[in-house]
Amino acid sequence: MKKLLKFTPILMFAILLSSCSSVRVAADYDREANFDDYKTFAFFKPGIDKAEINDIDKRRILRAIEAELMAKGMTKSENPDMLVSIFTKSNQRVDIYNNAWGAGAWGWGGFNRWGWGWGPGLGWGGGNQVSTKTEGVLYIDLVDTSKKELIWQGSGTGYLVTKNVEKKEARIKEFVAKTMVQFPPEKG
Numbered sequence: 001m002k003k004l005l006k007f008t009p010i011l012m013f014a015i016l017l018s019s020c021s022s023v024r025v026a027a028d029y030d031r032e033a034n035f036d037d038y039k040t041f042a043f044f045k046p047g048i049d050k051a052e053i054n055d056i057d058k059r060r061i062l063r064a065i066e067a068e069l070m071a072k073g074m075t076k077s078e079n080p081d082m083l084v085s086i087f088t089k090s091n092q093r094v095d096i097y098n099n100a101w102g103a104g105a106w107g108w109g110g111f112n113r114w115g116w117g118w119g120p121g122l123g124w125g126g127g128n129q130v131s132t133k134t135e136g137v138l139y140i141d142l143v144d145t146s147k148k149e150l151i152w153q154g155s156g157t158g159y160l161v162t163k164n165v166e167k168k169e170a171r172i173k174e175f176v177a178k179t180m181v182q183f184p185p186e187k188g
Contacts, residue, residue: 023157024156027183027185028152041081043085061175081144085141088138096128136158139154140153140180142183152184156178
């Protein structure tokens with residue numbers, strides 16, 4: 001029992017780290033759309049301009065989306081079949097644990113902040129553990145140009161590393177790649 005208690009904080013820390021690295025994705029689409037008809041795309045600037053993230057991250061996201069669509073055989077065009085837009089939001093989550101194994105909490109504040117911190121009630125020595133996390137959500141919208149209708153929407157939810165530029169860029173690529181795996185939807 002003592003050995004188990006000795007390794008519990010290490011195990012909790014490892015689980016916390018692994019859970020922070022995952023991106024949860026979801027997609028929805030118009031079942032009437034024939035996705036074989038979409039060969040070209042362009043970015044919908046008015047929609048992208050409204051996304052509440054900095055311009056550098058917008059460009060990173062757009063480059064990642066462009067790479068994913070091109071890898072799927074699509075081409076960028078001045079006269080596209082499909083328009084691509086993005087938007088972001090953040091969700092605040094507060095967890096309170098009443099146990100004897102308090103620890104620091106990981107947190108991410110939108111697309112601009114990430115880190116490890118100690119707060120009231122946190123620390124080794126028992127008491128309540130309060131964990132506040134902000135998850136970012138990236139939505140990717142694909143719109144039929146001729147009908148002006150949304151045909152596919154994917155979302156990726158998770159945390160973003162921002163202190164290291166290379167890690168941040170890799171994380172954005174991961175968000176986009178995991179979200180775009182579900183495009184085009186499987187037939188059937």
